[in-house]
Amino acid sequence: MRKKFSFLLVLVLALSTFLAACSGKDTSSTTPKDEKDGDKPAAEAKEQVLNLIAGSEIPSMDSTLATDSVSFNVMNNVYEGLYRLDQKNEPTLGMAAEEPQVSADGKTYTFKLRDAKWSNGDSVTAQDFVFSWRRAVDPATAAEYAYMLYDVKGAEEINSGKAKPDTLGIKAIDDKTLEITLKNNIPYFKSLLSFATFFPENEKFVKEQGKNYALEANTAVYNGPFTLSEWKHEQSFQLKKNPTYWDSAAVKLETINFNIVKDTATGVNLYETKKADRVGLTAEFVDKYKADPNFGTSEDTAVYFLRLNEKNKVLANRDARKAFDMAWDKQAFVDVILNNGSKPANYLVPGSFTSGPDGKDFRETNGDLSKYDVEEAKKLWAKAKKDAGFDKVTLEMLNYDDDSSAKIGQYIKEQLETNLEGLTITLKPQPFKQKLDLESKGNYDFSFAGWGPDYQDPMTFIDMFVTDGAHNQMGYSNPKYDKLVADAKGPLLSDLDARWKALLDAEKILMDDAAISPMYQRGVAFLQREYVKGIVEHPFGGDFGYKWAHIE
Template structure:
């Protein structure tokens, strides 16, 4: 993500607002002018009439949408919005089950489990009136894997036959294992069986694309509301960059009759106090809470919490002369108090992380939680950190060093950055930490280019398997972004993707071992597994919250 989301900054407002939140109300839109009580309006002669609320949902987001191009998007903000306005062969329904989207029926699958044949809905159309066809999937997937596109998420499609070779330029794009048998029949060939394939197909990178429209838009595609074309429950109707964005119900969607919301509005707000004020003045239907507001509102009847599967961590860029040293990385990882950060700065249900793969996310062949089996790594130990730091100084020949922390520009991120600076400078003699606050899109760009020392990052899962976290850090991986490399790690990941797919126990062991190696190398410094504390209006129903992929689905949401 989910990612990932790369994804949604941290806690609070980052969530397009934490979940089932929101709802439009009686004028509770951004220019709201009436109260949020669901009460009754008096009728004549003592009659009471229930107040009708428009099907309008008002949300908050902490960031601009980085991209509406499903081939190029890598972050959770983009994925959440795209999940409302685009649709793949499947989308996620209740309990994160993959339900039919553009696919009219379940596919025909070959005996070896490697060839899927899908029928595209006859009534599926784009918002410009064009039919959604099998070629829209062929074009989209080839475009993503074409090396000229430089799609960071191309690797998520490597289960498709020849995908990796196409993406690396070893084979022409036409050798990709996809084809349009006819206008409404789409065939996919895989390299090997993929147990989570249907869920994977709900992810944004697998959405269809309208070739004619994209060609017409050229390099403007996906940059404005009117330079994209939509096939989902909603259409992006307005996009004021760095201020707000809006979606409206898509009347041409194949299942428009089940879509109740007429409009969803997001305001971009970077600090909690402003968000809470918008909520209190009925201009937002939900708001994420930072530590001080949790204490203030935890007795409120509309206060809620949610456990998430997103994990935040420090990327330690090994291009840096100091951070290429394993002892320096171990020192940084063990030198700061994660429990204190979570309790004092977050206070929202987040828990300290000493791991990469989150708790309560995936379970092995024996039924055990991956996290329970692998346990914790490199817990806070200031004395051990000081010893490791002294070794690094001796090995690399430095007494003093300055490292820059690349950070998000949200309010909570700033506090966390200052906390890290204080902890690391106090416990690691000779270290000076400077902080570079960057807007979300620019921060992602700097990470992609590797132009940073260490960075505050996060990842939400894209599909229900440990691999969605573990394969981030293979050598030269698109989301590695920190020059980490370990051949044994790479081999375990490769085996878990290929030769071990027929042996669930051995594959699970390989994925467990890979995470162990990652922390033996102190490749990252995990921070916390996210939780969310928030306020939401009681009249909103039907918003789906997901453990992987886009955080939210509003297709079935409604205002009571």
């Protein structure tokens, strides 16, 4: 969710707002990094209130169950794990009081926790982490993100029902000492610990609330820089500075107001009337405001794509999927429909995200893995029609319900219907939460979707599409792909060059199978008031950090 997209003073465009998981991202708050400003003291004369626009209701405030960028962005600011990303996007100590003691084999971490409080006054303890992690991998919880913990000893066995949750490799030595045992020595463990699935949960409070836990602002407790103080579903929500936060002296903002707005023109009007401090811009507004001194753009690590559900008999055909991907013009799409700095994507793993042992960017090494070729698409489509036994077919495109996504859907429909004879596409716009649910259940033909990285490694994109993976959601399966992913998570961790090659090869297989049709790597255009300073945009995990933000 750029993650972290990275995801603040803005209108969240659906085309740049919604990501499943993610880590995904909520561009409703996309802001460029401003580390110098982030170090300045806030001016006392200016009220420390930030007014933003969100493009969606918060789907979940339960850190164990959340799967989307909107939720993760809020959680990143009201909860805190052992680490959080700092102003330079490095993992810095959060609930951990000091760097851990690590065993010689790199598999056992012992953390000392700081004297931190929940917003109800309870102490944050090692048992809060044990409870949360066990809850996440317990199959009874049915957490889609349980696989994120599979690097912890016993997690996969527990989640598959072969072991009990109390066998997980996490132990509270005492209230302030936490021991974690990993299955393998993994290079990205610190960045994982800053992600929401690894946050602690107040066991007593969660059990008291039962099924109501985290459904309202007052049915959750918070240990981060802010609390969720008000939540008017489908209308607005508000964050307030958390007086019990261990580092509250560093937090300058007193209030962050989010209004939920799905129409770009309405968001621009709120900005113009000074009811919003930032707004994201769609193509037509970019041309209008690009000379404005408060206009800006930022790059992102979120990648959007069409999910092609292989439960559909047409899309189960590889030639049909390849035709789908080759039949629409991605360059014209980003130039005309988006016009916000986004780049056409012919890949899954974004550029400028992570580098290999050789120092080269992943994207630079693998390059483009698909192309726009209408004539070849027509040949493949004709072959698919013959092999699959159809002449005409109607497919439904699952979409978000905002105005920007409507334009995207119309573009895809026009391109594919024009270039693939006999194809008719119907559009099915849905509210964000309902769309996620339909995808999770596989109740769609193909969908407009996106993914923002959860931690800084290509695996955060690659393992999404393993057979029966929680976020596969489209029936894709390739044993060679699965083996490469399994090796990169296991035996190849001791040979980083070979592991990197396995990840590169896995992406090539995915694209050769046309499991997805990549669309674009997101860029964001926006207007932001000159007095807003210090918002940190993260490349992975929760999209934005407001801890150091202030009104100057």
